[in-house]
Structure formats: structure tokens, C-alpha cells
Amino acid sequence: xxRRPLKYRSDTSSEGAPVREASAIRGxxxxxxxxxxxxxxxxxxxxxxxxxxINGEEQGGEGEEDxxxxxxxxxxxxxxxxxxxxxxxxxxxxxxxxxxxEIRIASRRKxxxxxxKDDEDEYTDSETEDGIDNDxxxxxxxxxxxxxxxxxxxxxxxxxxxxVYSKISESGGxxxxxxxxxxxxKERAIKKNQLISRKKRQRLAVALLxxxxxxxxxxxxxxxxxxTERIYDVEDLGDIGDVNMKKIAKILCRxxxxxxxxxxxxxxxxxxxxxFWDCSGLTSKSYNQIAAYCPNLQELTLLMCGRLHNDNLNxxxxxxxxxxxLDLDGPFLINDATWKNFFNTVxxxxxxxxxxxxxxxxxxxxxxxxDKCGANLxxxxxxxxxxxxxxxxxxxxxxxxxxxxxxxxSYPQHEDLVDDTLLINLMSINGESLSTLILDGCSGLxxxxxxxxxxxxGGSLRHxxxxxxxxxxxxxxxxxxxxxxxxxGLNEVYLRKxxxxxxxxxxxxxxxxxxxxxxxxxxxxxxxxxxxxxxxKCANLxxxxxxxxxxxxxxxxxxxxxxxxxxxxxxCYGNNRCTSNAVIREGxxxxxxxxxxx
Amino acid sequence: xxxxxYITLVSSDNFEFIITSEAANVSGTLxxxxxxxxxxxxxxxxxxxxxxxxxxxxxVEYLYYNLxxxxxxxxxxxxxxxxxxxxxxxxxxxxxx
Numbered sequence: 041x042x043r044r045p046l047k048y049r050s051d052t053s054s055e056g057a058p059v060r061e062a063s064a065i066r067g068x069x070x071x072x073x074x075x076x077x078x079x080x081x082x083x084x085x086x087x088x089x090x091x092x093x094i095n096g097e098e099q100g101g102e103g104e105e106d107x108x109x110x111x112x113x114x115x116x117x118x119x120x121x122x123x124x125x126x127x128x129x130x131x132x133x134x135x136x137x138x139x140x141x142e143i144r145i146a147s148r149r150k151x152x153x154x155x156x157k158d159d160e161d162e163y164t165d166s167e168t169e170d171g172i173d174n175d176x177x178x179x180x181x182x183x184x185x186x187x188x189x190x191x192x193x194x195x196x197x198x199x200x201x202x203x204v205y206s207k208i209s210e211s212g213g214x215x216x217x218x219x220x221x222x223x224x225x226k227e228r229a230i231k232k233n234q235l236i237s238r239k240k241r242q243r244l245a246v247a248l249l250x251x252x253x254x255x256x257x258x259x260x261x262x263x264x265x266x267x268t269e270r271i272y273d274v275e276d277l278g279d280i281g282d283v284n285m286k287k288i289a290k291i292l293c294r295x296x297x298x299x300x301x302x303x304x305x306x307x308x309x310x311x312x313x314x315x316f317w318d319c320s321g322l323t324s325k326s327y328n329q330i331a332a333y334c335p336n337l338q339e340l341t342l343l344m345c346g347r348l349h350n351d352n353l354n355x356x357x358x359x360x361x362x363x364x365x366l367d368l369d370g371p372f373l374i375n376d377a378t379w380k381n382f383f384n385t386v387x388x389x390x391x392x393x394x395x396x397x398x399x400x401x402x403x404x405x406x407x408x409x410x411d412k413c414g415a416n417l418x419x420x421x422x423x424x425x426x427x428x429x430x431x432x433x434x435x436x437x438x439x440x441x442x443x444x445x446x447x448x449x450s451y452p453q454h455e456d457l458v459d460d461t462l463l464i465n466l467m468s469i470n471g472e473s474l475s476t477l478i479l480d481g482c483s484g485l486x487x488x489x490x491x492x493x494x495x496x497x498g499g500s501l502r503h504x505x506x507x508x509x510x511x512x513x514x515x516x517x518x519x520x521x522x523x524x525x526x527x528x529g530l531n532e533v534y535l536r537k538x539x540x541x542x543x544x545x546x547x548x549x550x551x552x553x554x555x556x557x558x559x560x561x562x563x564x565x566x567x568x569x570x571x572x573x574x575x576x577k578c579a580n581l582x583x584x585x586x587x588x589x590x591x592x593x594x595x596x597x598x599x600x601x602x603x604x605x606x607x608x609x610x611x612c613y614g615n616n617r618c619t620s621n622a623v624i625r626e627g628x629x630x631x632x633x634x635x636x637x638x
Numbered sequence: 639x640x641x642x643x644y645i646t647l648v649s650s651d652n653f654e655f656i657i658t659s660e661a662a663n664v665s666g667t668l669x670x671x672x673x674x675x676x677x678x679x680x681x682x683x684x685x686x687x688x689x690x691x692x693x694x695x696x697x698v699e700y701l702y703y704n705l706x707x708x709x710x711x712x713x714x715x716x717x718x719x720x721x722x723x724x725x726x727x728x729x730x731x732x733x734x735x
Contacts, residue, residue: 236711236712239711239712240711243711256704256707256708256713257716258730258735259697259700259704259716259726259729259730259733259735260727260730260731260735262700262716262718262726262730263718263723263724263726263727263730264727266718266720266723266726267723267724267727270720270723
């Protein structure tokens with residue numbers, strides 16, 4: 041029953057009220073009563089309206105009855121109940137209305153009893169329902185005590201004097217100062233606990249995003265932190281151990297604090313291997329120092345080496361006479377002539393050459409590399425080299441490369457540069473030794489290369505990455521993996537954004553390599569269904585990226601955890617059906633659920 | 639309190655640190671020493687010639703720091719004096735803490 045807005049009778053308030061006020065003799069009244077009287081609101085009115093409404097409903101919602109229905113003889117009996125008498129109806133109607141009212145009251149009482157409220161006041165009419173307390177004489181449940189009054193404590197029943205700090209207990213009633221203090225302490229403790237647990241949850245969420253456990257820092261961590269903080273003051277790290285040296289170097293790179301000063305700490309004449317992941321702080325001078333202080337270097341890795349200058353590479357080629365492996369990322373200052381000079385000097389000593397992110401490495405440089413070093417290269421990485429623009433450049437690769445173990449050709453300038461024929465040729469020559477094949481972003485490749493390149497020649501392959509190859513399909517995968525007995529199983533497979541793959545292809549791959557897989561990415565293969573995950577039983581799988589595979593929900597998540605006992609990290613970004621309700625096995629970290637917010 | 643609950647660590651300059659076995663168990667090296675059939679297991683006394691009293695004192699401080707704050711959220715920072723950082727690095731590597 042909806043409550044009707046109160047109507048104020050303004051006519052009586054303006055004229056009638058002063059008259060009444062003058063004539064009536066009343067006892068003391070509350071301000072509310074006075075106000076209601078002035079506005080002409082009386083309990084009688086409200087009751088009348090309520091009765092009207094009930095009547096109206098009973099008569100099939102005809103709306104409010106107006107007084108024009110004719111004043112019958114039975115009117116007098118009703119007039120008692122409806123004071124003003126502007127609604128008059130026959131007795132039968134009224135009878136029914138009364139009955140209904142009683143039924144309503146009874147049911148209401150029952151409901152109240154069921155709800156456990158004690159219904160002390162006799163419920164006779166609709167007064168309370170309309171919420172107006174006419175007389176103001178109903179006692180509120182907890183009467184507000186005035187400061188200074190004495191009161192019994194609701195808790196310990198001792199007498200005390202109420203002051204402004206007295207608290208009201210949960211059961212109602214005031215608390216004495218001691219109990220108030222106790223209560224406050226309790227509330228504070230609750231608040232503190234909530235704060236701590238919130239902080240803990242936050243820390244967990246942050247650590248999860250970093251793929252780490254929340255763990256207490258070991259003394260070793262603390263010491264390394266201290267050393268790196270004060271590295272400028274420590275001139276000689278002395279006997280610190282190669283392992284720790286590497287650890288410090290990594291920490292420095294991660295914090296982007298490797299620069300001309302700090303680099304000196306790692307340069308050592310007996311060093312044969314040097315790895316800097318972030319060289320953006322190093323200047324030309326430091327690169328020369330690397331070659332000057334470490335003449336015995338065999339393996340050199342410089343990532344983000346944007347400031348590596350022509351002179352530096354020339355100096356490397358003359359001074360680093362034992363260098364066999366070079367990995368450079370972003371050496372865009374090096375020009376053609378310098379590359380040529382470098383390859384001419386190093387020649388077939390070079391067994392591993394990895395380069396990425398430079399547009400200056402041109403067709404000519406590439407041809408020199410093939411010509412001078414190709415015969416001995418075991419490892420080659422060509423990533424994001426926009427300078428190689430001719431298809432012929434790539435096509436000469438099979439003529440030179442014969443001993444490859446690792447090959448990466450990723451994100452070529454144009455997808456037509458790397459095609460099926462080239463890969464099939466390369467595979468046929470290097471297939472026996474090739475264990476790692478990375479072809480991310482070579483979107484010109486099709487099923488043909490899977491079936492005629494990898495299947496017949498890829499028996500030694502262990503690691504394969506085909507991200508963003510949108511032309512390979514389930515048929516190609518079935519053709520490759522179905523009964524592929526040459527290969528004993530792949531260890532790492534990355535298929536991110538191979539949009540055309542579906543259940544069939546992935547299932548076939550899992551049937552072939554399921555037991556040997558250690559890492560797998562099926563990110564964004566959107567057509568997969570739960571079927572694939574029912575078949576997926578990978579005993580050795582430790583990492584799974586299943587982001588944006590929408591069929592994964594809490595149940596599938598649980599299933600994966602059960603079927604892959606070694607699985608430690610699983611990415612599931614974008615799978616909005618994975619919730620915090622999923623049952624996740626101990627030791628498995630699931631990253632990227634929406635519920636894991638910081 | 640039985641004697642078995644305590645371990646004595648002796649530094650190269652003969653400082654002795656008597657710590658509870660609970661604290662000693664924080665260190666992987668000490669833990670495995672005490673669970674083995676080494677002489678140290680029965681003697682409850684471990685000589686650490688590699689470190690002087692100053693470093694060992696700091697290590698012991700960390701053992702108790704770890705014990706106390708392992709499960710709490712607001713952890714005060716563990717202070718490492720700069721001049722000791724390298725020695726502590728070595729010590730922590732050795733003791734696996």
C-alpha cells in the first residue's frame with residue numbers, strides 16, 4: 041500500500057486556527073502537535089482518508105469516492121467514524137471495509153510476530169501506518185538522557201552520571217565511562233583489523249601482478265639493496281662472487297641505474313660473459329671501456345644500447361678478439377659501413393648474432409653478415425629490422441645458413457618478405473639441428489609451411505613461437521601434429537593471436553605434445569571451447585597464458601588446475617567469467633582476474 | 639627451559655651469541671647443520687670463523703627481526719650500515735638468510 045502524500049488544508053490554517061486557538065482549552069503540548077494543529081492535520085482526517093482508500097480499492101480501484109453519492113439513511117452510523125461526513129456509502133460496503141481492515145490488521149500482527157518484534161501497543165487503526173503521532177505521548181524506545189542525569193549502565197549495571205561522552209550500547213541504554221572506554225577500544229580494534237586486512241589484500245594483489253609471492257625480504261635482498269643504493273661510494277666490490285655480481289647487475293638494470301659510474305664495477309679482465317639488459321644510461325665512453333677492460337669477452341649482450349656509436353662497434357671488432365656471441369637491441373646509430381667492417385673483422389668466429397629494433401641494419405649489411413659469418417652461425421635473431429626491405433635478402437638465407445640451432449625472424453617490415461617457400465627451404469637445410477623457431481608477426485606464412493616445412497624437417501624442434509600468424513588454421517595444425525612421430529614433443533609453444541586456430545588444431549597439438557609442454561600460450565585464440573580444456577592434461581606445464589579465451593570460467597579454471605599438476609602461473613586477463621569464486625589449487629597463481637583489484 | 643632450545647654462535651673473534659633454535663632455524667645453513675649428524679647438533683655450538691662479532695651481531699639481529707615481523711604487515715625497515723653491506727651480503731649468502 042503506497043503512502044499518500046500529506047495534504048495541508050491551508051484554508052483552515054489561515055482562518056480557523058486562530059479561532060480554535062482562542063477558544064480551546066488545552067494542556068501542555070509539544071511543538072509538533074502545535075504545528076500539526078496549525079496545519080489542520082488531524083488523526084481523524086488521516087484515518088478517514090485511509091478508510092476511503094480501502095473502500096476505493098475494494099470497489100475495484102474506482103478511485104476516491106466523492107461525496108455526491110447521495111446521503112443515505114445509514115449515514116448517521118458512519119458519521120461517527122468519518123467525522124466530516126463527506127463520504128457516505130451504504131452499510132454493506134462499510135461492513136466489508138471493516139472486515140477487510142480487521143483482516144489486514146490481523147495479518148499485519150502475524151507478520152510482526154513472525155519478525156520477532158514485540159507488538160505492545162494495541163493496533164486498532166491505521167494511525168501508525170500513516171506515521172503521524174498525534175498526541176506525542178508514545179514513548180520512544182531509548183529515551184535520550186540529558187547530560188547530568190544519573191543512569192544505570194547497560195553493561196555493568198553500576199550507577200553513573202551521563203555525560204556528553206557516554207555511548208549507547210548495542211542493546212540500547214547508556215554505558216558508564218569504563219564501559220564506554222571498553223566499547224571504544226573494541227571499535228578501534230575492529231577498525232584497525234579491517235585496515236590491516238585491507239593492506240594485506242592490497243599487498244597480495246600488487247605482488248600477484250608482479251608474479252611474486254608476498255615474502256619477507258631475506259638479509260641477502262636487503263644487503264643487495266643497500267649495496268646498490270650506495271654503489272657510487274663503493275669503489276671496490278672485491279670478492280663478491282659472480283652470482284651476486286650478476287644479481288646486482290640485473291637489479292641495476294631493472295632500476296635503470298646502470299650508468300657510466302656503476303658500469304665500472306662489473307668490468308673485469310677475466311670476464312668472459314657480460315649481460316646488461318638496460319644500457320640506456322651508458323655513453324659512448326663506457327662502451328669503449330667495456331672493450332678496454334674486458335678483452336676476453338666471448339659473449340656480450342647489450343640491450344637498449346641506443347647510444348652505441350660507430351666508433352664503439354669498430355673498437356669492439358678490433359679489441360674483442362674472442363667475441364663469438366653478440367646480442368644487441370636497438371643499436372640504431374650504427375651505419376652500413378660499420379656493420380660491414382664489423383662482419384669482415386669478426387668473420388666466421390661469430391656463432392651467434394642477435395639484433396633487433398634498428399632501421400639502419402639494411403639489405404647490404406644483412407648480405408655481408410650472410411656472406412662473412414653465415415656459415416658458422418648457430419643462432420640468428422632478426423627482429424623488427426625495417427631496413428631489410430628486399431625479399432631477395434631473406435631469400436639468400438638458405439644458401440648460407442646450415443648449422444642453425446636457433447632462428448628468430450620476427451616482425452619483418454612487410455609480411456610478404458618472409459614466405460612459406462623461404463621457411464620450407466630453411467627447414468630442409470637446418471631442420472636436423474634447429475631446436476628453436478620463432479616467427480612472430482610473419483603473417484605471410486600459411487598452413488603450407490607447417491605441413492611441408494615443419495612436419496618433415498622439424499624433428500628436433502622443442503620451442504616454437506608463431507604469434508600473430510593469422511593465416512594458420514586448425515587444418516594446418518591437424519596436418520602437422522596428427523601422428524607426427526619424428527618429433528617427440530614440444531616444450532614451449534606460443535600461439536598468441538593465431539585467430540584462425542580452433543579447438544581441433546589445439547586438441548591435436550595437445551595430444552601430440554601435451555605431456556612434454558612446459559610453457560604454452562593460447563592467448564586470444566577466441567574460438568576455443570571448454571572441450572579443449574577437458575582434453576588438456578599436461579603433466580609438466582608450468583606456465584599457461586590463456587588470456588582472452590572467453591570460454592574459460594571458474595569451472596574450467598578448476599579443471600586446468602587439476603589436470604596440470606605442475607602449473608604455477610596462469611594468465612587469464614580478459615576472461616571475465618573467471619571470478620574470485622574459482623577453486624584454485626595451492627601453488628597456482630592465477631593472474632588477471634577482475635576480482636584481483638588493488 | 640632446556641638447554642636444547644638454545645644455540646651458541648661463535649664469531650671469529652670469539653664473541654658468543656646465544657640464540658633460540660627457533661631463530662637459528664631462520665637460516666637455512668644453520669638449520670641443516672642442526673638437523674644433521676654433525677658435531678654441532680649435539681654440542682649446540684657453532685663456530686663461524688668467517689665472520690667477526692660485528693657482522694654476526696647484525697645477522698643475529700636479522701634472525702630475530704625475521705622471526706618477529708614475518709607475518710605482520712607494517713614492518714619497520716631493517717637498518718644495514720653502509721660499511722657492513724658487503725660483508726653482510728657475503729654472510730647472508732653463506733648462511734642462506
